[in-house]
């Protein structure tokens with residue numbers, strides 16, 4: 001490509017595209033990289049709780065969602081762990097999850113920062129792509145700088161790596177989606193994914209702050225791990241993993257979606273029954289709050305007691321049908337149903353579901369099938385992965401392919 005290549009967005013996808021262009025013969029003075037943040041790869045610092053879970057050993061179809069194509073077609077053959085090892089960044093694996101050896105996301109962010117800035121390409125921080133006009137041989141792009149001043153840049157190739165709507169803290173406002181739409185792309189409706197769930201039961205606030213190992217089942221999928229209770233609902237990795245199934249149904253118009261928790265997945269039903277029988281023998285000497293003592297954290301026990309209509313201090317000898325209360329509480333340990341009425345906001349979620357339709361992008365080159373010269377990559381596309389490094393893998397893989405195919409032109 002003889003003209004300028006503009007890369008809008010210096011997140012995981014945009015950085016990977018820039019580096020791949022540079023490493024495959026594209027002169028640095030042909031590339032302009034812009035980003036809403038003051039520095040390159042800012043969001044990467046926040047990933048994986050500051051550790052950057054950059055890939056996963058298990059790569060199968062059920063690791064991604066899309067309403068418009070097969071995300072695996074876009075990631076197959078690209079392994080971030082191999083890429084980073086080959087670039088001198090050692091990577092290590094824990095239970096199939098890959099991280100930089102340092103366990104510091106800064107290692108990955110600074111790797112890109114160093115490589116890209118030292119190449120001499122023009123990086124414009126705090127600069128936004130506002131508008132794009134298709135011209136005969138490329139694009140006229142309107143940029144807005146930190147000082148509010150606008151300027152126009154002509155580009156022969158445009159890599160649109162502006163991410164989704166997660167989140168405003170990283171200047172991800174979704175305006176790349178509007179730009180893609182104006183250039184002729186179909187946008188699959190967006191919603192937050194990898195997010196917490198809001199439940200209809202106001203009593204849940206009694207359990208706020210509790211963290212416990214448990215499992216959640218939604219739409220036939222069960223995920224186990226650390227459940228976190230909030231003032232309005234449930235969160236934690238297992239909840240994130242099923243949130244996409246729930247938010248999809250809410251988006252389709254369902255008012256409430258049912259999920260079930262198992263608060264004692266490590267205790268089999270037979271063993272739990274033995275514990276119940278023993279508690280029953282001493283029931284008349286217990287308060288309601290003591291029935292589940294030692295089985296689950298206290299805040300959670302208090303919530304369950306309120307849910308069956310009692311207070312922790314209530315003496316069981318003064319309750320009308322104490323056996324029924326005991327049975328009810330024990331049954332909730334294994335099957336605690338909730339009606340979910342909403343999800344977390346983009347500000348508290350990890351990824352945007354929906355976006356530019358995959359069917360309109362060539363998975364080998366990342367070039368748009370409806371607007372030649374345009375390369376939509378990363379979270380902007382209609383693909384979202386479960387927790388475990390899948391979203392960064394998608395961003396890196398699509399950025400890599402766009403960079404490689406543009407470098408060859």
Ligand SMILES: Cc1cc2nc3c(=O)[nH]c(=O)nc-3n(C[C@H](O)[C@H](O)[C@H](O)COP(=O)(O)OP(=O)(O)OC[C@H]3O[C@@H](n4cnc5c(N)ncnc54)[C@H](O)[C@@H]3O)c2cc1C
Nearest residue numbers: 009011012013036047048053128129163378379389391392
């Ligand atoms: C807290 C958190 C933790 C996460 N942890 C993990 C993890 O461990 N593993 C994993 O796989 N995924 C994780 N994710 C998801 C993952 O970070 C994203 O899916 C991935 O970074 C998307 O990369 P991207 O380059 O497509 O978009 P982004 O990283 O969102 O980058 C887009 C960039 O474009 C810029 N931009 C936006 N609009 C414009 C514009 N108009 N003009 C110029 N620039 C613009 C933004 O400022 C931003 O820097 C996490 C997400 C969050 C929020």
